[in-house]
Amino acid sequence: MKARITEHRLILAHPFGLSTGTSHERRSFSIEVRDREGTVGRGEATPLHYMGETPETLRGELDRVAAFLASRKDAVENALGEAAGAPVDRSASPLAALDAHIAAALPGSAAARCALSTALHDLLACRLSLSLRDLLGVSGAPAPASFTVALDDVEAMVERAREAVAAGFCVLKVKLGRGDGASDLKIVKAIRSVHSGRLLVDANGGWSVASARELATRLADLGVEAIEQPLPRGERAGMAEVARQSPLPILADEDSLDLADLDHLPAEVGGINVKLMKCGGIVPALAMIRWARARGRRVMLGCMVQSSLGITAAAHLAPLVDLADLDGAALLANDPFEGMRFEKGRIVLPGGPGVGAVPRSP
Ligand SMILES: [Mg+2]
Structure with a gap:
């Protein structure tokens, strides 16, 4: 299980003004995880500015995510394998147990955990040839946008x-x-x-x-x-x-x-x-x-x-x-x-x- 982190400079089409200030660009990171068979999953992290997070602190957290995956690659592969064999449960994600383990091991940045969690869900769904919503047992039309x-x-x-x-x-x-x-x-x-x-x-x-x-x-x-x-x-x-x-x-x-x-x-x-x-x-x-x-x-x-x-x-x-x-x-x-x-x-x-x-x- 390997992780690759890429930084993205996101340019806003129009200035994005909030009560707290105006942005013209933001930075985000994508993480790409790859399993033994070469299946890829991706997730994204952006800093939570109002919680004091910066692109630099988030990058550090994502490096810890990559180190975590490298050190626990067998355990993560096994958890994905078990989840792949579990029936779809409409009340929970098949990765709920692995997610709880990750939350305990990486308590720092919610955004970094979000990127990893999304990437692992993407990877598992791709392994099973299911859309993410089908993996999660979600059905029906999206809510109004x-x-x-x-x-x-x-x-x-x-x-x-x-x-x-x-x-x-x-x-x-x-x-x-x-x-x-x-x-x-x-x-x-x-x-x-x-x-x-x-x-x-x-x-x-x-x-x-x-x-x-x-x-x-x-x-x-x-x-x-x-x-x-x-x-x-x-x-x-x-x-x-x-x-x-x-x-x-x-x-x-x-x-x-x-x-x-x-x-x-x-x-x-x-x-x-x-x-x-x-x-x-x-x-x-x-x-x-x-x-x-x-x-x-x-x-x-x-x-x-x-x-x-x-x-x-x-x-x-x-x-x-x-x-x-x-x-x-x-x-x-x-x-x-x-x-x-x-x-x-x-x-x-x-x-x-x-x-x-x-x-x-x-
Ligand atoms: Mg709001």
């Missing part, structure tokens, strides 16, 4: 919204939380002039309790259906207060990194954004989805600014959620992989075995 309108000047945001609607997207997610409440309302009102359909907003923790309470009522009047992460991560009492008083459901993103976070999530929070990169990959993402479903909470499947490699892996889980916010690769000018694509605003999964994402020819 949303397109993210990043923070920019209002005219540019309206133009992005217009383009997304013209491309067939029925759901828009608008990034807010940088200026005062008045500028956020101005943005949503302007976008309403080109999109009368489903609309969510994401403040990325950019509001205070007072501004969130005020804005929630005004956004409800504008037909917004939910607010994602109004307050900074960790302000749980404030999130509970906002959620109690808001006429709109409050969703957690930065406050729902992984399963451990969910134990602390206020009961008033109406839903969670699950991202493979935050929680450590497919196995914990499935557990988070089950957690939310058991409690009647909404589930959004999210992503980072990342390539079609990681996005396509997540898209195989899209039938399990309420909304698939998987446009991270669609925002790029130089996606190094091809896989999942949008057709008239709907997710179209690739055919073929595994994740189904392949390096784009130069």
